Amino acid sequence: MKRIIALEEAGMFLACMLLFSRLEYNWWLFPACLLLPDLSMVAYAFGPRSGAWIYNLFHHKLVAIFLGCLGWYTDIGLLKFAGILLFAHSSMDRMLGYGLKYNDSFLNTHLGLIGQKK
Secondary structure, three states: OHHHHHHHHHHHHHHHHHHHHOOOOOOOHHHHHOOHHHHHHHHHHHOHHHHHHHHHHHHOHHHHHHHHHHHHHHOOHHHHHHHHHHHHHHHHHHHOOOOOEOOOOOOEEOOEEOHHHO
């Protein structure tokens, strides 16, 4: 089952690359900004509850879809870019086995435990 999910997420990641190619940004911005949503991990400095909330906000696909659709509706390129980037990053994370966080520990995700505590 994990392989099927990884393939599905890889397909969504590739779709994001295709959508990004339709924007008027330089190609190198996509890989250069791909890990930016992980800066939300800094919120864990304020505890696991607020850390999980902020982290999940930047890794939730519905947030990405909302931003992307809002960008297309308003024709604001930066919103389109943000939506595609957040969706691509979330797909990449899930493809690698990282999921949304529970508020008890950074290692406890909706896809199971990550790291050494597996």
